[in-house]
Amino acid sequence: MKRYNFPKKKDWEDILKRPAGSVQDIEPLVLEIFKDVKLNGDEAVKKYTKTFDEAEVANSRVNQSEIDKAMLSMDQGLMEAMALARQNIEKFHRAQITPTVSVETTKGVMCWQEKRPVQKVGLYIPGGTAPLFSTLLMLAIPAKIAGCEEIILCTPPDIKGNINPAILYAADLCGVSSIFKIGGIQAIAAMTFGTETILKVDKIFGPGNQYVTVAKQLATKFGVAIDMPAGPSELLVVADDTANASFVASDLLSQAEHGTDSQVILVSTSKEFLKAVELQIDKQIEVLPRKEIAAAAISNSRLILCENDEIAMDLVNNYAPEHLIIAVGNRDFYLRNIKNAGSVFIGNYTPESAGDYASGTNHTLPTNGFARNYSGINLDSFMKAITFQEITKKGLENIGKTIEIMAEAEGLLAHKHAVTLRLGNIDKDEDE
Numbered sequence: 001m002k003r004y005n006f007p008k009k010k011d012w013e014d015i016l017k018r019p020a021g022s023v024q025d026i027e028p029l030v031l032e033i034f035k036d037v038k039l040n041g042d043e044a045v046k047k048y049t050k051t052f053d054e055a056e057v058a059n060s061r062v063n064q065s066e067i068d069k070a071m072l073s074m075d076q077g078l079m080e081a082m083a084l085a086r087q088n089i090e091k092f093h094r095a096q097i098t099p100t101v102s103v104e105t106t107k108g109v110m111c112w113q114e115k116r117p118v119q120k121v122g123l124y125i126p127g128g129t130a131p132l133f134s135t136l137l138m139l140a141i142p143a144k145i146a147g148c149e150e151i152i153l154c155t156p157p158d159i160k161g162n163i164n165p166a167i168l169y170a171a172d173l174c175g176v177s178s179i180f181k182i183g184g185i186q187a188i189a190a191m192t193f194g195t196e197t198i199l200k201v202d203k204i205f206g207p208g209n210q211y212v213t214v215a216k217q218l219a220t221k222f223g224v225a226i227d228m229p230a231g232p233s234e235l236l237v238v239a240d241d242t243a244n245a246s247f248v249a250s251d252l253l254s255q256a257e258h259g260t261d262s263q264v265i266l267v268s269t270s271k272e273f274l275k276a277v278e279l280q281i282d283k284q285i286e287v288l289p290r291k292e293i294a295a296a297a298i299s300n301s302r303l304i305l306c307e308n309d310e311i312a313m314d315l316v317n318n319y320a321p322e323h324l325i326i327a328v329g330n331r332d333f334y335l336r337n338i339k340n341a342g343s344v345f346i347g348n349y350t351p352e353s354a355g356d357y358a359s360g361t362n363h364t365l366p367t368n369g370f371a372r373n374y375s376g377i378n379l380d381s382f383m384k385a386i387t388f389q390e391i392t393k394k395g396l397e398n399i400g401k402t403i404e405i406m407a408e409a410e411g412l413l414a415h416k417h418a419v420t421l422r423l424g425n426i427d428k429d430e431d432e
Contacts, residue, residue, distance in 0.1 A: 001264075001278065003303040005271070009314075016319045018234070018368050019261050019300040026214045030185050034218065037189035042196045048186035055157045055181075061197055062163060062179035067172050070165035082170060085358040086137055092360035093142045096379035108395025115383040117147040118225075120199060122191035123176070124206030124216075127156040127183060131164035132207075138362045138377060139205050140174035146382035151176045152199055154191060156183020184208075188215035192224045200224075205377065207231070207364060210261065227381055228366045228374040233258040235352055236265045236321035238312055238334065241273050243327035244348050249280030251325055251352050252301070253294055260296035265319065267304045267312050274303045313337050320371040323352050342371045393426045 007015055036044040042060070049057050102112035123139045126132050136153065143151050153176045155167055163181055171179050180198055182190055194200030203225040204216055213231035220226055235255035239248050252264040268274050281298065288294055306312040309330055316324065320340035327348055328334060338344060342365030345352050356363045366374035375381075391399075400423045407415035 001266075001281070001298055001301045001303045003274065003278075003305070005305045006307055007304065012315060012318055015302060015304070016265070016315075018263055019232070026211055027218065030211065030215045030218050033185045034189045034192070034215075034222075037186060037195070038193045041193075042198075045182055045186045045190050045195060045198075048184070049157070049182060052184050052186070053156050054159045055161045057157055057161045057181050059197075060180045060182050062168065062181065066163070067168050067179075070163075070168035071172070073165045074169050078166065079169070081358070082133075082137065082166075082173060085134070086141060086173065088358055088360035089137055089141045089362070090145065093145055093362070093379050097145070106395060106398045108392040108398055109389070110391070110395075111387065111389045113385050113387050115380070116386055117149070118203045118382055118384060119148065120150040120152070120201045120203075121148045121382060122152045122154065122201035122204045124187055124191075124204060124208055124212060125153060125155040125167060126206075126208050126212075127158070127164060127167070131155075131167050133164065133166040133170040134357050135206060135364060136167060136170040136176075137174060138364050140171065140176055142362070142377065142379050143205075143382050144175050146379060148382055150178075150199060150201070152191060152201055153179045154182045154187035154198075155179070156187070157181040185211050185215045188212060188219055192219040192222050203227070203382075205364065205381070207233075207367075209259070213368075227364065227377055229368060229370050230364060231367045232261040232263070233323075234263045234265075234321055234367055235323040235325065236267065236316060236319055237325040237327065238267045238316055239273060239277075239325070239327040240268055240329060241270045242329040242348075243273065245273060245276035246280045246284070247348055247351070248325075248327060249277050249284055252277070252281060252298075253284055253288065254351070254353055254356075255323065256294040256297035256301065257288060257290040258293075258297070260293055261300070262297040264297065264301045265304065265321070266302070267306060267315060269306055269308060269312060271305055274305060278303060309333055316341070320366075320369045322365045322367045322371065323355070325350070325352060340372045342366050342376045396422055397426065 004015055049055055100112055100114050104110050121143050125136050153171050155163055157163055190198045191201045191204055204219060205227040207230040210231050213229050216226045217229055233255050237248050237251055255264050256262055266277055285291055285294055313334055317339045322342040324341040325345045326334045343355055343361060355361050362377040365376040400419050403419045404416045
């Protein structure tokens with residue numbers, strides 16, 4: 001990890017730069033695949049599955065026998081773990097259900113807001129070196145609670161054309177409508193345009209590598225909404241001498257092992273603590289099965305020494321981390337002043353892994369600085385807020401003149417006329 005002692009604020013942008021490539025580098029490839037999938041549907045998808053995943057897939061849709069086979073191969077302990085995780089995730093997201101908001105803004109003018117589910121949602125679940133069945137729980141559970149009519153899952157196959165059994169089990173557990181063996185850019189394109197076998201969706205959810213992230217962003221140009229730009233995983237830990245160096249090192253490595261393009265950062269006001277964590281990282285990384293991946297991510301990562309808590313907090317908000325761990329003596333200061341973070345973990349016994357799996361909060365979060373303007377996935381991500389209003393004759397009399405004056409001032413006389421006609425009709429009714 002690169003070490004920076006008391007860096008100047010003017011240098012923060014360079015120091016905190018993410019390792020991911022730019023949109024400009026990736027966009028031409030994404031647009032080429034989008035165009036091909038739009039024109040050639042399933043055939044184009046199969047071609048790119050063979051090219052990128054090295055898998056021959058005759059039928060991309062997963063059938064019931066494949067799901068049944070996955071069930072039989074599942075470890076009982078893992079199934080029980082998923083059940084507990086599902087229970088906590090469901091409990092936290094059900095608590096987010098909000099009642100109808102209703103108010104009489106003026107006498108006779110009733111306005112209210114109701115939530116409706118997004119009808120067709122597409123879930124993208126990365127496979128590859130780490131099949132993220134936990135992400136499927138995080139997305140499918142709130143989608144079911146919201147009442148989405150169609151929940152489509154796309155996830156890349158292995159070279160034999162199979163899906164990890166844990167992903168299939170999680171999909172069945174959460175009531176996913178259809179499962180497809182498709183990954184990468186071609187999966188996003190298929191859900192964006194629809195193919196002969198894949199339903200065009202209204203909104204796409206789920207993390208992925210930088211190619212998937214750019215593909216999702218470009219999907220919005222074709223009338224499909226997305227949850228957020230969720231790319232390579234990242235973690236920032238702010239810790240001092242009250243923290244446990246071995247705990248902090250384990251948290252940093254837990255995110256580093258996600259992928260070579262992940263990034264982890266440790267910010268501290270203690271030089272000695274930074275040294276202690278660095279030693280622990282060197283020790284703990286040696287026993288990791290994904291040591292090479294973690295080591296590559298660590299090379300993109302930072303140890304930053306700050307003069308005081310105020311500067312450290314400013315740096316945290318500037319970086320806007322996906323995950324933020326606070327392990328300091330002065331924790332209340334940080335909690336009061338957090339402005340930009342996807343999800344926050346507080347104290348020595350709150351590992352980021354808890355949020356990844358089973359505490360109940362959602363782990364699909366904004367990365368690459370998008371925590372400045374995006375929230376993580378929540379129940380409302382799968383809902384739309386629709387406003388309603390009903391106005392009585394008395395209500396229109398109360399606000400009619402205001403509407404007429406404002407419409408005329410904007411030069412929109414048809415708007416004014418729509419009110420004037422009704423007000424005149426009210427006067428007639430009263431004369432009669």
